[in-house]
Amino acid sequence: VPVRITYVGWLEREKGVLDLVSACGQLRADAHDFELVLVGDGHAMADVQAACREHGIADRTRLLGWQSPAGVREALRDSDIFV
DSSP: OOEEEEEESOOOGGGTHHHHHHHHHHHHHTTOOEEEEEEOOOTTHHHHHHHHHHTTOGGGEEEEESOOHHHHHHHHHTOSEEO
8 A cells, every 4th residue: 555645735846845746756766655645736736747757756646736625634634644
């Protein structure tokens, strides 16, 4: 069962979301089993999608976009690690 890593917030460079994608790329290189769930929207959405492809984690990443408070609670409830 993959570890579910969840981020909730604006997808902006200043928030460090691209650093998270890079770190998850290293997790994949080290053969860790995980799923990255990104909840939110922002100016860096296209950059995040490109970074996921670049770091080889697009198949392990779910971009949920903006979610209602109930959707955020569900994503957090289902996560193993919240960043």
